[in-house]
Amino acid sequence: MYEEYWTKNHFDVQAWVSFAPNLSASNILKLIIQRLKEDNVTCSRGEARKNLKEELEKGKYLLVIDGEVSSTEWKSILNDLPDGMAGSKVVQITQTKPESSPSTLQPIELEDLNEDEATNLFLKTLFMKEKGKKYWKAVKEAVGKNHYGKDIFEITGGLPLAVVLLSGLLRTKEYPGEWEKVFDYLKNKAIQWKRLDSVLSMCFDDLPHDMKSCFLYFAALPVNTLIRARSLVCMWMAEGFLRPKDGKQMEKVGEQYLKELIARRLVNLAPMEYEASGDERVAVQTKVHDFLLHEAQEASFVEVHGGDDIPILSNARRLSLQNHRDKYAALANYLPKLRSILSNFEEEVEARKEEDQLGTVEKEEDPLGTEEKEEEKQNQQACPCLHHSARGRLQGDHTHQVCHTATPARI
Template sequence: MFGESGIGKTTLMRHIYNKMEKKKQFEAQAMESFAPYLTATNILQQIVQQLTDDDTNCPKEMARKMLEDRLRNKKYLLVIDGEVSGTEWKNILTSLPIGIRGSRVVHITQGKPEEPPSTYHHVTIQLKKLKEEAAMSLFRRRLPKELQDKNFKIYQKDICQITQGLPLAVVLLSGLVQAKEFPSEWVKVFEYLKAKKSTRLEPMLSVCFDDLPHELKCCFLYFAALPTNTTIEARNLVFMWVAEGFLRSKGGKTMEKIGYTYLIELINRNLVNRVKMDDDSSFGSMSVTIQNKVHDFLQIEAHEASFVEVHSGDDIPTLTSARRLSLQNYTDKYAVLANPLPKLRSIFSQYEQEPKGDLGRRSKRRPLMFYLSHGKAISKKKKDIRSHIKELFHGSEFLRVINLQGIEIGETLTSAIGNVVHLQYLGITSCSLKYIPRSIGRLTSLQTLDVRETNVRKLPRAFWMIKTLRHVLGFVLELPKQIGNLKQLHTLDSINLEVSVLALDGTLGEMIHLEFLSIWHISVVNVAALSVALEKLESLRTLILQGEIIPFKVFTTFSLRRVKFLFLSGDLLHSSDLDGREALCLPNLIMLSLEKTYVTQEFINKLSELPFLTTLALYPGSYKDKKLLFSSSRFQRLKKIKVIDVEILERVEFELSVLPELQELEIHSHYTSCHHDIDVSNGKKHAKKTRIVVDLKKENALYEENADVSEWWMIFS
């Protein structure tokens, strides 16, 4: 699929991809957006990381084998979004195993792609600009609901003349005018843009940028420091804004809440795109991206304002006065660190490139090795990277943000990290890092540590004594027996209780301002201690619990009344106790996900007491009866129900009268798979629909009573 920048290639493909995911037409599927011209190895590594479990790290040297293991003899869909050289594209294709008939590989690019090897059947799709009616429809859909019903006929020619039918221009204009008073200020915007008499996007982007409040401009410019065409985790972005000092608490809101408010404003203006991979996601898992043309504009603005220096070429510029440095080139990117950078405050880098020339053909040659005195061999390239980073830590003492992703620096982070005493954000992810030195305890201003998709499982005791910690991101990190005063900690994702001491009230229970908590490997020996600790955590908004057993008190503990997102995987101990008179104490719960909980019909009925529950997801092992009914208890706000591969379940029945807000059903089993979007437009909520029954034992076995099938979108695989 190809077309000019801004034509909507990624948006269209992501929409199709999400539909395919709901249909379950592929046994394995992954969609990744990449910075331009990464190597096949880096691309395959990121795809494998998406296809594997969270606790599995994918070293580059294992990427091809791991990919083959996960796709062999399966029907798969892979979407690769980004510019890839012809050589690397052929390397990717030859690395993919032969899948079952119907497997697909989609490449999204701006220019017409090269033809693949003759053994591959391929179809080339070119996207073109929108016609007038389609452009107006898109413009209207991107407006707030209160503006969508306005009469835009008198503005139609202006809108189409300004945007020229380019979807990006249409949504940017829609985002700009919705911040203006209708209709008086709209006319001024249209007249100004028409006076520019330019079909280029720059004038509109300039107006959109200038229209931002001052406090949002720095946050928006920050995207220039991050690679183009990549998805960015929302919470990490906000954490970096906090570390940079862009945000200040006000009106009783934390810096993070202010940051999310700013991000939503940028999304509403269509300057930033929310990646809607799953509408169940909270801010803890939301990702965003910006369009390539917008990214190019921001890099120019950021350079002119001396906001960030982007090293994207093969030259080595003089950067002694740089305050923020983004390494976005892929040939010897770390050579720029050979010169002192005394004023540097932030550094960013994503994925190292394989060496070119002879070093790039290591599959046919023996690798160049550097032999250490103790007999272990490491590549000279990795030694140089570690050396440059060590010098950076020694010479840039004012660093506040370090964000290195996919950079192989060895198993141990250099102890020189302790010299960067002003550091507030440290992110080293997607690599083989295993050990963090004790010197990290000297970082008395550190707010965020991110070591996800690494092999780090234990952090030094000195780290847990840092009082300024706000966000700790890793995977199944060992919780120490003793911690410092961590009352500022907001995010703990995730910890491992398998090796923890039983007394948790003095460690986990002391983190009284936690808002996001993820815990793995809960067992019988520590479930009671966990229940006691949870009673102290009154600020929790997102709670993820996984293990052999889950304390049922999460539903009845008054201290968890602020929880909005609850994900449980494990036997819900004594859930039958909830079937009686005891009331549920989760008045703010929006989303509930159950897996291996083995609850009963009575428990499901009890969930109707949750006044704001909008999404209920039932995964394998979540339910232990053969029949699931939504008929007797009224769910006032429930909009989406997912029933995914619940093994014992044979039949699901829905009485739509008890589900007045239901909009979407998604049901999958070994026999049948269906997805329904329910039309509730024009105020006719379920006017012709009263009951839905799905027989999971029979293929395509669904029937509806008094239902207008034409109003449903139904898919059976």
């Protein structure tokens, strides 16, 4: 609906922002500014208010805020937004009901699809026309006229996400033989498991081994957060998930894996307004992220923590720190299997300016030798999504201070 012609024609200014939970109002406002200006600008909260007024008073605006926000932060956001022209709208997408419903708030609770709606969504997202018109026609008739429509509804329960994931799974299967096997399996599972869990589990199990690791890596990233596709492929390369294949370099293999995950509907491309050549952004849906987080922790693939207290992590291979606002986390235990640390926190403009000043002083007495600096420069050029700072190295054998500015993945 957001991308529809009539929506773009009705509003003069549009922006959609997605973010992880617990983000402050000031940082959400900065995200909105970045979307409106299509630039990675940094500014104080006062400057953000001024920029918002300049951008949003140009006409009737639509802002979509996709993320969990506390009632206090939400009120703060609304207070900072200008009124704009009559008909301007601010939409929040949330999985929780609002604590209160003032007259200006109009909650819309989405309902599950009925059988006809589920069937239409399935066909719309199936995309099998590349297999030929005759094949596609046979599939459409089987879904629309035969019992497949009922099977789709029975398996998914009308949940839109389950319908889309099922279409992504079946587009990789031969009709009708393999379709029948998938339907029979999922109908039996739907009795024992939650419908969405059974579909997600089969979609995950159906992935090739190398692609599973790439998909699981989304669990280490903050939920509901867009990431540059190129940066993600770089991280997969750095983790060792990719190998040259069929004469293709690792980066091309990673791009192929990502395209396949998108085609299977497991990964989503960002709305077109964010995309530029070579700068596409991707994300996974919140429920998919929850599933991946459970699978990743069961397999000791990654440990995710949102606070300062880190428990014993003797089996953790990757550690994702998502406490957002605290710059340091104390790791009080030896971590023999730890391979990488990912972090994400809110970086205020004032703190960044202070860090830049410190960086200027440090350049005069850089502890790295010429050869080391040249090697680090080459590594950053080869994989710009990876960031390493000498100040953030682990120190000592038992007690470590991990600085969030020394992050292997800046998102």
